[in-house]
Amino acid sequence: MSERTVKLVIDGREVFAKPTDTILKAAKDNGIYIPTLCYLEGLTAYGGCRLCVVEVKGNPKLMTSCTTPVSNNMEVITNSPRLNKYRKQIIELLLAERTHTCSVCVANGSCELQELATRFGVDHTSVSRNWKRFEIDMTHERFVLDHNRCILCTRCIRVCDEIEGVHVLDVKRRGKDSSIVIDLDEPWAASYSCTSCGKCSAVCPVGAIYVKLKPLSETKKKELPEFVVERRRR
Amino acid sequence: MTKNIYSNRLPVVQQLREANELSEYPKTVSDKRIILIDKTIAAYGYRRDALLEKLHVAQNIYGYLEKKILLHISEKLKIPPSQVYGVATFYNYFKLKKPGSHAITFCLGTACYVKGAEEILSAVEREFNVKRGETSADGKISIFVTRCVGACAMAPNVIIDDEMIGKATKETVLDKIRSLL
Amino acid sequence: MKPEEIQKIAEIEHDMRMAYKYRIKVCCSSGCIPFGAQKLLKAFEDAVKELGLQNVCKVARTGCVGTCSVAPVVLIDPGNHLYQNVKPEDAKRIVQEHVVNGRILEEFVYKNEAYFSKQYRLVLRNAGKIDPLRIEDYISVGGYSALAKALTQMTPEQVIYEVTVSGLRGRGGAGFPTGQKWNFVAKSTAKPKYVVANLDEGDPGVFANRTLAEADPHAIIEGMTIAAYAVGAEKGYIYIRSEYPLAIQTLKKAIEQAKSYGLIGDNILGSTFNFDIELRLGAGAFVAGEETAILSSIEGLRATPRPRPPYPAVSGLWGKPTLINNVETLANVPLIILNGGAWFSKIGTPKCTGTKCFSLTGKVRNPGLIEVPMGITLKEVVYEIGGGVPEGRKFKAVLVGGPSGGCLPESMLSLPIDYESLTQAGAIMGSGGIVVIDDESCIVDTARFFIDFCMDESCGKCVPCRAGLPKVREILDKIMVGEGTEEDLKVLEELSYLIKDASLCGLGQTAPNPVLTTLNYFKKEYLSHILDGKCPAGKCNIKRMEVVKK
Numbered sequence: 001m002s003e004r005t006v007k008l009v010i011d012g013r014e015v016f017a018k019p020t021d022t023i024l025k026a027a028k029d030n031g032i033y034i035p036t037l038c039y040l041e042g043l044t045a046y047g048g049c050r051l052c053v054v055e056v057k058g059n060p061k062l063m064t065s066c067t068t069p070v071s072n073n074m075e076v077i078t079n080s081p082r083l084n085k086y087r088k089q090i091i092e093l094l095l096a097e098r099t100h101t102c103s104v105c106v107a108n109g110s111c112e113l114q115e116l117a118t119r120f121g122v123d124h125t126s127v128s129r130n131w132k133r134f135e136i137d138m139t140h141e142r143f144v145l146d147h148n149r150c151i152l153c154t155r156c157i158r159v160c161d162e163i164e165g166v167h168v169l170d171v172k173r174r175g176k177d178s179s180i181v182i183d184l185d186e187p188w189a190a191s192y193s194c195t196s197c198g199k200c201s202a203v204c205p206v207g208a209i210y211v212k213l214k215p216l217s218e219t220k221k222k223e224l225p226e227f228v229v230e231r232r233r234r
Numbered sequence: 235m236t237k238n239i240y241s242n243r244l245p246v247v248q249q250l251r252e253a254n255e256l257s258e259y260p261k262t263v264s265d266k267r268i269i270l271i272d273k274t275i276a277a278y279g280y281r282r283d284a285l286l287e288k289l290h291v292a293q294n295i296y297g298y299l300e301k302k303i304l305l306h307i308s309e310k311l312k313i314p315p316s317q318v319y320g321v322a323t324f325y326n327y328f329k330l331k332k333p334g335s336h337a338i339t340f341c342l343g344t345a346c347y348v349k350g351a352e353e354i355l356s357a358v359e360r361e362f363n364v365k366r367g368e369t370s371a372d373g374k375i376s377i378f379v380t381r382c383v384g385a386c387a388m389a390p391n392v393i394i395d396d397e398m399i400g401k402a403t404k405e406t407v408l409d410k411i412r413s414l415l
Numbered sequence: 416m417k418p419e420e421i422q423k424i425a426e427i428e429h430d431m432r433m434a435y436k437y438r439i440k441v442c443c444s445s446g447c448i449p450f451g452a453q454k455l456l457k458a459f460e461d462a463v464k465e466l467g468l469q470n471v472c473k474v475a476r477t478g479c480v481g482t483c484s485v486a487p488v489v490l491i492d493p494g495n496h497l498y499q500n501v502k503p504e505d506a507k508r509i510v511q512e513h514v515v516n517g518r519i520l521e522e523f524v525y526k527n528e529a530y531f532s533k534q535y536r537l538v539l540r541n542a543g544k545i546d547p548l549r550i551e552d553y554i555s556v557g558g559y560s561a562l563a564k565a566l567t568q569m570t571p572e573q574v575i576y577e578v579t580v581s582g583l584r585g586r587g588g589a590g591f592p593t594g595q596k597w598n599f600v601a602k603s604t605a606k607p608k609y610v611v612a613n614l615d616e617g618d619p620g621v622f623a624n625r626t627l628a629e630a631d632p633h634a635i636i637e638g639m640t641i642a643a644y645a646v647g648a649e650k651g652y653i654y655i656r657s658e659y660p661l662a663i664q665t666l667k668k669a670i671e672q673a674k675s676y677g678l679i680g681d682n683i684l685g686s687t688f689n690f691d692i693e694l695r696l697g698a699g700a701f702v703a704g705e706e707t708a709i710l711s712s713i714e715g716l717r718a719t720p721r722p723r724p725p726y727p728a729v730s731g732l733w734g735k736p737t738l739i740n741n742v743e744t745l746a747n748v749p750l751i752i753l754n755g756g757a758w759f760s761k762i763g764t765p766k767c768t769g770t771k772c773f774s775l776t777g778k779v780r781n782p783g784l785i786e787v788p789m790g791i792t793l794k795e796v797v798y799e800i801g802g803g804v805p806e807g808r809k810f811k812a813v814l815v816g817g818p819s820g821g822c823l824p825e826s827m828l829s830l831p832i833d834y835e836s837l838t839q840a841g842a843i844m845g846s847g848g849i850v851v852i853d854d855e856s857c858i859v860d861t862a863r864f865f866i867d868f869c870m871d872e873s874c875g876k877c878v879p880c881r882a883g884l885p886k887v888r889e890i891l892d893k894i895m896v897g898e899g900t901e902e903d904l905k906v907l908e909e910l911s912y913l914i915k916d917a918s919l920c921g922l923g924q925t926a927p928n929p930v931l932t933t934l935n936y937f938k939k940e941y942l943s944h945i946l947d948g949k950c951p952a953g954k955c956n957i958k959r960m961e962v963v964k965k
Contacts (some may be wrong), residue, residue, distance in 0.1 A: 047722035048876045050917045061924075062916055067722035089913045093882035126906050127886040152875065167314035171717065171875070172323045174700070176885045178875035181323075183315045184301045184308075193314065283733075285715035286698055290657065317716075324717040324874075325698030327657050343619030344814065344850045345776035347864050381701070381868060382619040383658065385446055386776040387483030387783050398449030400486075 008074040023065035023076055024052055034078050035087055035116055037094075038153035039066040040203055042225025043162060046154055049094075051087050051116070054078045062086075084120065091117050092125040099131060099148045100206075107207030110216045113151060134179070139189035142211055143201055147179050150208040156180065156200035163228050168194045180208075199224060267295050268306060275310050282311050285321055289328055298329040334369040334376035336414050339393040343382030351390035355379070357404045358411065374415060416677040417685050418563040421554055428555030435473040437514050438492040439463070440543065443476040444629045445622070445661050446483035446784075451503065455487050458503035462510040472514050478630020480543035481534075481784040482525060490543055498523040530781050533800050535788045537762070537770045538746045542630035547665050550672040553633040559678055561749035565641050566686045569752075574645040575601060578748065580756030582768035587613055587704070587741035588816070588845045589921070590767075590834035596738065599728035600646040603736035608648040611732070611739045612639050613709055614655040614662070617701035618817030619868060621848040623772035624742050626784050628655070628662035631746065632669035636692060638745030640679055641752060643690045646738050651692045653742075654709050657699065666694055701818075701872035704846075705920045706739050708874065719876045720920035741846070743772060763789030767833035777814075777850035778804045787832070794828040797851055808853040812937070814861070816845030818868040819925035821932035822861065841932040843925055857952040858940040862929045863891040869926035880923030883914045887930060897957035899945045908934060 004016040010027050017026035022045070027034050037049040045066040053062040057075035065078070077083070094100075094113060102108045116122075134147035154171065157180070161167040168191055172181035183191045201209045202221040211219040274291045278284040288311070292303050299322055308318040322328045340346075340355045355377075359365055362375060369376040385391050388400030392407050394414070399406060432438070441447075441456040459474045482488055485499035491513055498509060501523060512518045536542070545552035553559070565574050579594025600608060612635060616624040628635060639651050653670075655663055670692050673679045681689045695713050702708050703718035710732050712718040731737025747769060751759045760768045767789040773796065776782045780802030787796060797803065797813055804810045812822045815832075821842025823830065830836050834844050852861060870884040890907050893899045911927035911934075918924050934941065943949050948957050 045722070046876075047919060048878065050877050050879055050919070053917055064722055064919075068724060086913050086917050089909070090878050090917065093878055093886065096886065097878075097882040127910070128889060151878075152881070161314075168316060170314070170316035170320035172320055173875075174324050174702075174717070175870060175873035175875045175881055178881065181316055181319055184304055184319045193316075283713065283715040286696060286712065290696055290698065313715075320717055321715065325700050327697075327699035344818070344848065344864070345620045345782070347619075348777045348850060348852055348856055348861075380658065380699075381617065381872075382621070383445075385449060385483070386620050386622060386774060387446060388450070388486065389776065389782075391449075400449060 006070045006072050008070050008072070008076065010076045011078055017070045019070070021070050023054060023056075023063070023068050023070055023074075026070050027065065027076075027078060032078060034065050035119070036066060037112060037116065037151070037205060038155065040155050040158075040222065040225055042223075042227070042229045043155065043158040043203075046158065049090065049151075049153060051090055053083060053086065055080060055083065087116075088120045088122055089126075091120055091122045092127065094151050095122065096125045096127050096129045098134060098150065099129075105149060105207045106210050107149070107216055110220060111207060112205035137182070137188050138212075139187040140194075140196070141189070142196060143188060143198065143209060144212055145180065145182070145188060145209050146207065148208075149206050150180055151206055152178055152180070153205060155203045155205065156209055159199045159203045159225055163225050164195065164197050164199050166193055166195055169200065268303075270295055271303070271307065272310065275307070280311060282313055285311065285313065285318065286325070289322055289325075293328060298332050301330075331369070332373075333378075334373050336375045336395055336411075337378060337393075338375055338395075338411060339378040339380050339383075340366070341381075341383045341385075341389070341391040341393070342379050343386060343389070345386035346382075346390040349389045351392075351402075354390060354392065354402060354404050354407050358407060361408060362411065375411065418567055421559050421563055421684075424551055424554045425557070425560075428551050432473075432555065435471060436493075437468075437472040439472060439474045439510070439514075440477040440490040440492070441474070442478070442480055442486070442488045442490070442543070444479035444626060445659070446479055446626075447487040448661065450486045452487040454503045455489065455501060455506065458506035459489070459510065462507040463514075465507065466510060466515065468510065468514060472510070475546045476548065477545065478542040478547050479539075479626045479784055481539070481626075481786075482527075482530065482781070483783045484781060485525060488525070497525040499525045527781060527802070529799050529802070530783075530785075533787065533791065533795055534785050535762070535770050536786050537750060538627060538634075538743055538772055539630065539784075539786050540750075541634065542626065545631070547630050547632055548668055550633060550669065550676060550678075553631070557753070558633055558749070559637055561752040562637050562640055562644075562678065563684055565644055565752050566684050566688060571601060571645045571647065574641060574752065577751055577756040578645070581747075581751045581759035582756075582766075583744065583747055583751060583759065584767065584769075584834065585741060586743035586747075586771065586846075587706075588843060590844060593740065593744055596728065596740070597642065597645050599726070600648075600736050600738040603729055605729075605734075605736055607650060607735055608646055609732045609735060609737040610639055610643045610646065610648045610651040611709060611713065611737060612651065612653040612742050612745055613704060613706075613739055614653055614659075614742045615697050615701075615704035615709060616656060616846055617704050617872070618846050618848050620776050620850050621774045621817055621846050623774055623784060623847045625656075625659045625662050627742060627746055627772070628659070629665050632662075632666045633673065634746040634749060635666070635742045636669055636673050636679065638742075638748035639692065639740075640683065640690050641748050642738060642740060642745060644688055646736075648738065649689050649691065651690060652695050652713055652732075653692060654695045654697060654703070654713060657696045663694065663696065670694065700874075701868075702874045702920070702922050705922060708920065709739065710737065717874070719874045720922075722919065743847075764831070764833055766835065771832065771844070771847055773847045773849050775801050775849050775851075778808060778853040778855075779851045780805055789833050790831045792828065793823065793830050793832060793849075796832070796849060797828065801851065804851060804853045808855065811852050811854050811856060812858065812861075814842075814848070814850040814852065814865075814929070816843035816925075816928070817848040818865045819843065819922065819928050820845050820848065821928050822858065822936065823932065824936045827936070841928060841935060843928065845925075855952055855954070857895075857950050857954040858933050858937040859891060859894055859944055859950075860952075860954055862933045863888060863895065865929040866891060866926065869922060873922065873926075877917075877919040877923060879914045879917045880919070880926065883910055884923075884926060886910060887914070887927065891930075894941060894944050895950075895955045895957075897944060897948050897955075899941075901942075901945060904934065904938075904941060904945070 055077040137145040584590040707721040708718040
């Protein structure tokens with residue numbers, strides 16, 4: 001284990017971090033909150049949701065704290081009116097991108113997107129919402145993949161590839177047409193590589209992948225990847 | 235070929251197959267053309283990074299990328315099928331559906347757009363009842379849209395079956411397509 | 416092969432060239448081929464044979480001269496007479512009159528001196544001069560002597576020093592100092608290292624890189640090899656769009672030739688330096704031209720950008736140090752090595768040295784491919800080289816920098832073309848597209864067109880770009896049919912800033928530029944759609960007839 005030798009300033013507070021740490025890790029270790037959505041401890045950082053962006057002094061661009069490593073004398077701002085405005089807008093865009101209707105969602109009450117929306121005061125979206133119906137794959141005996149609720153954070157893809165090691169899931173097409181795909185775009189039941197381990201449903205931040213007829217509190221295990229990675233190190 | 239390890243799922247698969255919701259797969263490919271693909275794969279030393287090259291070769295041979303071909307490449311290169319599918323659908327050049335017998339490609343690059351390519355395109359869409367990116371019901375024509383063929387000085391450009399029509403007008407394009415059918 | 420042998424080939428080639436009194440060069444680039452350039456080449460060869468002039472007159476193919484609007488074109492040396500709109504049936508008459516009777520056929524001559532006088536051809540130095548399919552032609556005009564000089568007389572540090580002194584900046588759009596980039600890669604200790612030449616020119620309306628590859632492929636290969644020597648790489652990739660079949664063929668052939676001459680491969684020119692080049696095809700993804708997305712694509716993955724840091728100079732292809740340069744940047748390198756960095760730094764402006772290739776298209780009289788020194792004003796490009804907008808129409812705006820560039824009005828035409836000035840005005844250098852639009856085009860429609868393009872090409876990885884651009888387009892659509900409100904303009908602007916600031920890669924960060932610049936310079940047109948229910952260009956089909964005025 002390396003020492004906390006890097007000194008940096010986060011929101012005016014002097015903190016120490018390991019040279020291998022990211023800004024997000026350093027902030028977390030010191031009790032400073034940065035919102036995240038696609039990031040999950042134990043999985044490779046993706047940098048897609050852009051909620052964890054921070055301002056780094058001397059850099060005109062916003063940096064994602066989940067991917068940017070710390071460096072000596074770095075000055076980071078995690079909380080500013082500009083950043084929070086952008087975060088709010090991103091949450092609005094996510095809510096408007098597909099049909100997120102909390103009242104009929106299995107994840108209602110234990111949804112990370114919902115939680116963030118409450119925290120950042122998103123009570124409406126300033127852009128029009130998308131009511132297009134996406135397909136729901138209910139063929140699997142235990143799991144459901146509901147594209148209407150997917151936010152394309154790719155946690156399921158990463159957990160399937162990195163933790164389970166099968167890579168059943170990936171993203172198909174691109175841009176606004178992107179969606180999660182199973183094998184060669186087959187119904188889940190027909191997937192010949194899926195091991196039905198359920199890790200994808202354990203890490204899904206919303207209600208896009210869930211276990212049939214089970215309360216979400218029993219099936220969501222966000223600490224699972226971290227736990228597995230930790231065990232493998234031994 | 236990896237066997238389906240969850241046999242209890244098979245009844246569902248069977249039902250779907252009967253309902254024609256499943257493509258014929260997994261299934262071994264018995265086609266001589268597949269040898270050409272295998273040769274390219276071997277020429278690249280089974281390197282996974284040259285996936286795009288192989289997809290190019292496969293599309294050149296078959297005209298489009300069928301699922302069984304994607305599965306074959308996935309098995310040969312030991313790349314997960316979903317990853318192959320993700321790559322094949324990411325790039326616009328790869329076609330996963332069988333194209334029509336005549337391909338009409340409209341350039342919608344900036345220069346062509348400014349010079350009215352969109353109007354020609356809508357006229358063709360209306361007359362032949364085909365939308366961009368799709369194939370007509372009789373399978374005769376497909377309309378593709380591309381972003382810049384690089385002959386901007388001759389804009390607007392339309393490519394009909396490999397023949398480039400520069401400084402195209404609604405009339406010339408419509409006449410040309412009519413003559414094909 | 417030894418360095419002296421290059422000199423020898425050059426001399427033999429020179430003698431061979433001198434043996435012919437006339438040289439007829441037919442442009443065989445993608446701009447001319449669709450209009451019958453290959454038939455024309457054959458027609459000229461036949462005509463020369465028929466008239467028995469094989470010993471006096473040499474017919475050869477050549478690269479693009481830039482006057483693509485009068486395709487196909489033929490050049491006749493000596494004198495570099497440019498004949499335009501030549502048909503195969505005219506070949507015999509031209510040969511008869513020009514070569515036999517010594518009379519220039521005025522009806523075919525391209526009469527636009529201004530088009531060339533303001534240009535400065537550095538990167539495209541050999542376009543229209545040599546046969547791109549013959550390495551000997553390239554060697555005869557001094558090709559590969561820069562590589563020989565670098566390998567035999569210079570250390571890698573000296574090469575990097577010259578490039579740094581030259582002030583050369585990345586021609587891919589961002590304008591990062593090339594010398595500095597090379598230095599970063601050279602300093603990385605991990606091995607192996609890679610060089611990637613970026614030829615994924617996806618911008619609609621831009622074809623400068625393709626022209627370069629078709630006209631002078633060896634300049635790219637030589638520049639790349641010198642770069643590899645400087646940074647210590649042994650493997651290079653040229654990533655090229657699959658939509659450029661002729662450029663792919665030309666490059667493939669050029670790589671083969673360079674290999675057979677020992678100019679790439681093992682122990683280049685008798686030194687201990689090894690370098691191999693592989694060609695990689697894209698497959699129709701604009702985002703793959705982005706610096707980190709190109710790496711994913713070469714690795715055979717979806718071309719999604721990666722967060723930086725780590726920068727490719729430290730961790731690029733397969734996690735190894737990688738130098739990524741645009742091909743236009745690389746084509747400058749041999750000149751810098753031969754003539755010195757100090758010579759190069761005198762061209763252009765002190766901060767932006769050298770030249771830049773632009774595809775000049777849209778509503779101008781002389782569209783085509785041009786190369787101009789940095790610091791030239793937009794006015795000179797549009798009016799003097801381009802000849803202004805055609806008769807009877809009025810200039811409205813000029814789009815600089817491709818789909819994510821900016822839309823600049825007439826008042827900004829005195830702007831000099833350099834990275835800083837363009838960025839300040841809200842545009843970008845991009846990969847070099849200049850599109851002129853006139854009063855027939857609607858500004859809102861133009862902005863929508865570019866947003867549409869970026870939306871189609873967005874990879875979908877990050878939220879602002881994936882989910883934001885469709886919303887921007889939706890609002891523009893609304894305005895175009897007369898259903899927009901002033902509130903929409905506010906949302907439009909806020910969304911644009913979000914996408915610009917919070918997106919992951921260059922595509923998203925620059926995509927809102929057309930909207931932001933048009934909102935800035937042409938707000939009147941937006942308001943006219945919203946408040947008066949009128950499209951000033953008469954293009955938009957506004958449904959709402961009754962307009963509620965405040």
